[in-house]
Amino acid sequence: MLRKLVLIMLGMALFLSACGSSQSGNEAGNLVHIKLPLGYIPNVQFAPLYVGVEKGYFKDEGIEIEFDYSFETDAMALVGAGELQFAVVSGEQILLARAQELPVVYVAAWYQQYPVAVVSKAEQGILTPADLKDKKIGLPGLFGANYIGLDALLFSAGLTEADVTLDSIGFNQVEALATDQEQAVSVYAANEPVQLRAQGYEINEILVADHVQLASNGLITNEKTIAENPELVKSMVAALVKALEYTITNPDDAYELSKAHVEGLADADEAVQKEVLARSIELWQAERVGLSDMQAWENMQDTLLKMGLLTEALDLSKAFTNEFVP
Numbered sequence: 436m437l438r439k440l441v442l443i444m445l446g447m448a449l450f451l452s453a454c455g456s457s458q459s460g461n462e463a464g465n466l467v468h469i470k471l472p473l474g475y476i477p478n479v480q481f482a483p484l485y486v487g488v489e490k491g492y493f494k495d496e497g498i499e500i501e502f503d504y505s506f507e508t509d510a511m512a513l514v515g516a517g518e519l520q521f522a523v524v525s526g527e528q529i530l531l532a533r534a535q536e537l538p539v540v541y542v543a544a545w546y547q548q549y550p551v552a553v554v555s556k557a558e559q560g561i562l563t564p565a566d567l568k569d570k571k572i573g574l575p576g577l578f579g580a581n582y583i584g585l586d587a588l589l590f591s592a593g594l595t596e597a598d599v600t601l602d603s604i605g606f607n608q609v610e611a612l613a614t615d616q617e618q619a620v621s622v623y624a625a626n627e628p629v630q631l632r633a634q635g636y637e638i639n640e641i642l643v644a645d646h647v648q649l650a651s652n653g654l655i656t657n658e659k660t661i662a663e664n665p666e667l668v669k670s671m672v673a674a675l676v677k678a679l680e681y682t683i684t685n686p687d688d689a690y691e692l693s694k695a696h697v698e699g700l701a702d703a704d705e706a707v708q709k710e711v712l713a714r715s716i717e718l719w720q721a722e723r724v725g726l727s728d729m730q731a732w733e734n735m736q737d738t739l740l741k742m743g744l745l746t747e748a749l750d751l752s753k754a755f756t757n758e759f760v761p
Contacts, residue, residue: 466499472510487678496670526650538658541755546651548644551584552624564592573617625714725760
């Protein structure tokens with residue numbers, strides 16, 4: 436049933452792509468215009484992309500970026516159908532899409548650590564994945580990185596979904612935990628835990644990345660773009676990697692540059708937002724920014740097979756490539 440839900444979502448997104456395609460990759464003066472779906476609202480967590488625009492890294496590569504904040508599944512369908520050339524998505528979406536015969540390819544790893552954590556109030560005494568047994572856990576729904584990461588965490592302790600109660604609550608994890616509607620919640624590690632601590636709550640965090648290495652958020656394209664315009668892919672990856680490296684080493688400047696793209700950031704609680712950025716940077720850092728790891732992809736595929744979201748193993752060498760990483 437869970438696998439069927441994911442297939443339906445991807446199918447609906449494909450239908451939407453047929454109904455209203457977007458012109459991306461057209462020449463805009465001397466620049467190639469790229470519409471880039473991000474899958475979330477404007478946020479300081481996208482600072483490297485904002486840096487890439489403001490510092491001219493994309494422009495230097497002959498690219499003009501238009502940010503799009505639509506749903507991740509829509510982006511997968513549009514890139515898979517060749518209606519868009521690039522998107523930023525989580526690693527599990529690549530394998531789910533390729534199982535649907537969508538020719539998407541992951542070309543640059545943005546997050547080196549899977550960004551999901553399970554958070555609980557300290558009084559619950561939830562310190563390890565095994566402590567989640569018999570607990571009620573809130574999450575946006577049975578989809579996306581919050582869901583995949585939570586299941587991977589359960590599997591690491593020899594547990595399954597049958598050992599817990601999963602509660603679909605939408606993107607309402609902070610309030611749900613604060614008001615004791617849930618014993619634990621699945622969240623993005625750089626976001627909700629920072630908010631909860633800022634509100635004075637003492638919490639425990641279990642980071643998925645501390646227990647299993649999974650393919651995480653990164654830049655994708657499609658086989659057609661790689662075959663017909665590999666230089667564009669190389670340029671896009673080069674600009675992203677340069678922007679990531681700048682953000683990691685210059686977080687304060689990156690924060691200031693993000694204000695031009697995130698409405699309300701200039702008036703937000705600066706300490707909280709800078710902490711969100713700092714924790715995000717911890718998840719991005721790597722010896723070689725942009726590089727994907729085969730073990731992370733094997734672990735991701737194993738998790739999806741255990742969840743029943745994949746019915747057979749895929750050729751992972753076609754799902755991602757490091758050939759464009761500088």
